[in-house]
Amino acid sequence: MGALLTERLAASEEIKQVIAIDERRGECAAAQWHILDVRDPAIAEKLRGADVVVHLALDLDLETDAAARTAYNVRGTQTVLTAAAAAGVHRVVLCTSAMVYGALPDNELPLSEDAELRATAEATGVGDLLEIERLARRAPRAHPGLNVTVVRPAVLVGGTDTALTRYFESPRLLVVAGSRPAWQFCHVEDLCSALEYAVVEKVEGELAVGCDGWLEQEEVEELSGIRRMELPSAVALGAAARLHRIGLTPSPAGDLAYTMYPWVVSGSRLHDAGWRPQWTNEEVLAELLEEVAGRHTVAGRRLGRKDATAAGAAGATVALLGAAAVVRRARKARRRV
Numbered sequence: 550m551g552a553l554l555t556e557r558l559a560a561s562e563e564i565k566q567v568i569a570i571d572e573r574r575g576e577c578a579a580a581q582w583h584i585l586d587v588r589d590p591a592i593a594e595k596l597r598g599a600d601v602v603v604h605l606a607l608d609l610d611l612e613t614d615a616a617a618r619t620a621y622n623v624r625g626t627q628t629v630l631t632a633a634a635a636a637g638v639h640r641v642v643l644c645t646s647a648m649v650y651g652a653l654p655d656n657e658l659p660l661s662e663d664a665e666l667r668a669t670a671e672a673t674g675v676g677d678l679l680e681i682e683r684l685a686r687r688a689p690r691a692h693p694g695l696n697v698t699v700v701r702p703a704v705l706v707g708g709t710d711t712a713l714t715r716y717f718e719s720p721r722l723l724v725v726a727g728s729r730p731a732w733q734f735c736h737v738e739d740l741c742s743a744l745e746y747a748v749v750e751k752v753e754g755e756l757a758v759g760c761d762g763w764l765e766q767e768e769v770e771e772l773s774g775i776r777r778m779e780l781p782s783a784v785a786l787g788a789a790a791r792l793h794r795i796g797l798t799p800s801p802a803g804d805l806a807y808t809m810y811p812w813v814v815s816g817s818r819l820h821d822a823g824w825r826p827q828w829t830n831e832e833v834l835a836e837l838l839e840e841v842a843g844r845h846t847v848a849g850r851r852l853g854r855k856d857a858t859a860a861g862a863a864g865a866t867v868a869l870l871g872a873a874a875v876v877r878r879a880r881k882a883r884r885r886v
Contacts, residue, residue, distance in 0.1 A: 550740065553737060555580050556577050561749070568595065571584065571585075571606075572586060588628050601639075601748050603642040604625075626680075626684050639696060642744060642747045645681055645701050649666045650701075651669070652807040661815055662815070672804045675803070698747045702757075702758050717775070717834075721778035722770060724777045726780065727782060728809035731765065731813050733762070734759065734828075736826075743824060746819060752819055756819055758816050760826050785805060786802050789801075
């Protein structure tokens with residue numbers, strides 16, 4: 550995402566110069582590069598003279614240690630906001646996720662940008678995103694004159710690897726009985742164009758971005774050609790929690806909520822400013838399916854080819870319904886020790 554945005558801003562006639570800061574040099578020759586850890590306070594000196602800072606250095610990798618991930622994400626954002634204020638930057642653009650609204654059965658379809666942030670820290674990285682949102686709201690009070698814009702994309706697709714993109718790597722699409730999923734995607738190219746709107750000050754505040762409308766679960770199944778596997782809520786959530794607790798899967802049970810209940814956003818502020826997505830939900834889903842082709846994931850854990858063949862088409866069912874047996878075996882082993 551950072552590489553795409555750097556190229557886009559460097560090509561814009563509305564932007565005089567792009568300064569790019571990363572731990573390694575990127576490929577955009579038109580940008581002025583500085584190699585620096587985003588948590589280094591020395592970043593303030595590199596920001597002097599900049600009008601706008603876009604902070605995209607987030608670690609949301611499923612395999613990263615949770616404590617290390619939080620330390621990087623939260624401290625990085627704190628450092629950038631403080632450094633930007635010290636350098637006289639007047640606007641910082643942050644990118645979180647529409648996941649901060651929470652996936653709840655009583656969510657409106659779609660949610661407005663002003664909807665309450667009702668997410669909890671139970672899903673991967675969402676606790677970090679909520680803390681970043683709090684930092685964004687406090688920053689203008691702590692640093693008068695600093696404007697902070699927050700962009701919240703729907704399910705991000707385009708070179709991404711998340712619990713939500715891995716959902717489509719399973720042999721069956723897990724559907725929790727009684728749930729009401731609604732799928733809305735956001736292609737990284739559309740996110741970058743929305744970020745550009747924020748950079749050139751066509752829009753500000755808290756912004757949600759995604760494709761227009763949403764897809765019902767039945768539409769997703771029809772378009773993907775992947776059949777569903779329906780499980781009772783207690784079985785699905787309980788098994789997911791046990792598998793994660795004993796370290797067999799990277800995704801906590803909280804990730805399941807985002808496949809159960811709607812968290813679709815309207816994107817009205819961007820639309821009012823003249824922005825429109827170039828991708829439809831159907832097109833983004835097709836690209837996602839192409840990206841994950843050949844990958845095999847069961848209960849959030851990516852398998853090698855040999856494991857996937859052994860798991861077969863019923864692998865997800867076996868993994869979830871067999872979780873209790875796995876836990877029992879683990880407990881017996883501990884007792885023997």
